[in-house]
Amino acid sequence: MIKLTVGEVFSGLVKGCFNVKEALKFDNVSYRYPDSKEMALKNFNLTVAEGEFVGIIGPNAAGKSTLCRAANGLIPHSFTGDFKGDIFIKGINTRDKKPAQLAEYVGLVFADPEAQLSQMTVWEEVAFGPANLGIPKEEIFKRVETVLDLLKIGRMRYRSPFSLSGGEQQKVAIASVLAMEPDILVLDEPTSNLDPRGTADVFAAVKELNKKQNITVLMVEHEIELLAEYADRIVFMDHGEIVLEGPPGEVFRQVELIQKIGMNVPQVTEMAYILDRDYGVWGSKRYPVTIDELYSWLNSKFKENRI
Ligand SMILES: Nc1ncnc2c1ncn2[C@@H]1O[C@H](COP(=O)(O)OP(=O)(O)OP(=O)(O)O)[C@@H](O)[C@H]1O
Ligand SMILES: [Mg+2]
Structure with a gap:
């Protein structure tokens, strides 16, 4: 693995405070799915600071989605297989809490929005998560309005989420995770169904949350142009390992290596x-x-x- 200017990796994150805290830590994590020969994650080490925006890139089967599942406790709680090492979310070992309990700290948005939707209206869909966390009513109303506004989907509030286009559904799915105000937001290719404007809206919304509310972001994306612009750090994965990591301008400087793996800069x-x-x-x-x-x-x- 090539680690680029370690000191600088955290420099963009200090954001005026000298005590950079860890939001998420993968400590020597290895994972193999049941009935699979290959390890999906191999001795994976990654520390993400509070307020950091980390972009994850890599070719198909690199282990990016596996990383997301592990980050919110789905692995090892809902997936069997061989899991080694430890993952800490704000110091809590994911082995010790179920994903439903971890949802207060970490929100996961998948590429497939339909799988995440269940309610009759967009408004209810967005209110569902915070209601499950026992948030008081007035606060839920406030949060729903804020995120509907942020993702520009307020006009759809009375519609069924299932009547929406894929792109609109993805925005609703993102809004419903954001309404839980997680400390850490994990997004697995959240813009894969969106057009350029929808993609820009999602990046802008995520960046605003990251900047204004200091939410830590781990985002898997194929939109490298936007990721390079928005992320503090890029982690380049292949075969369950980190190949390159560092500030976008340094990671993408490794043009030949990245192109050899079949990816673009x-x-x-x-x-x-x-x-x-x-x-x-x-x-x-x-x-x-x-x-x-x-x-x-x-x-x-x-x-x-x-x-
Ligand atoms: N549910 C599963 N059961 C068995 N093997 C799986 C499962 N999900 C993923 N894998 C395997 O784990 C490895 C990593 O897959 P993963 O989905 O994490 O890759 P990815 O980087 O997200 O790829 P993509 O860019 O295609 O989304 C692959 O070899 C894949 O075949
Ligand atoms: Mg994936």
Whole structure:
């Protein structure tokens, strides 16, 4: 595994406080599904700080969904198989609490929204989670309005979740998890059914929660461009292990390695890589991951008359 600038990994997260606390910790976790020969997670170690936004990427079968299931206790409580090591959610060992109890701390959003919906109306769907946690009525009303607003789905409040499009359903599923105000939000490809605007809404909503409410985010995504822009840290997985981790600009700088595994880097990053390869002009250990970053770099080179 290549670990990039360890000191910096946490630097974006300190957010003004010197005491960075652990929200989620995978301590040497290995897991094999029943009847499976391959380990889905292999001696997996990852510590996520409170308030950190971690983006998980990797090819199919890398173990990303398994990681999400383990993060909220579904593994080992609802999945048998071989589970080794420990996972701590805010210091609580997931072996000691059932997923229903862990739901107060960690919310999981899957790629398949329909499987997460059960209520008659969107409003009830969103209120369901907090009601189960025993939250007082007025507080539930407030929370439902806040998340409906955040995901721009207020106009659907009286509709049946089952009458909605896949993308609309996904927003409702996300809203119902957000309404529980978990400390940690785990999202497994939450935008796979959404169009570009829906995808942007989801990223914006998750980032707002992350920034304003200091919610810790673990997000599996194929939208690497957006993930690179929003995440503090990228974890690149393959075959149940971490291959690369670090700030987006450093992880995506490993263009050749990432492409060898069959994945892409953001186009802007690839452009910087090609310029660097052909002209050797980069000179920084981070590559840009957004258009703004590439523009400001090009701008400085133009001013130096180097391009
Ligand atoms: N319910 C299951 N039973 C048995 N094996 C499983 C199960 N779910 C996943 N696996 C296996 O575990 C490994 C990791 O799968 P996982 O679903 O975590 O990958 P992933 O990175 O989420 O892939 P994708 O990008 O396709 O969603 C794969 O080899 C997969 O076949
Ligand atoms: Mg998956």
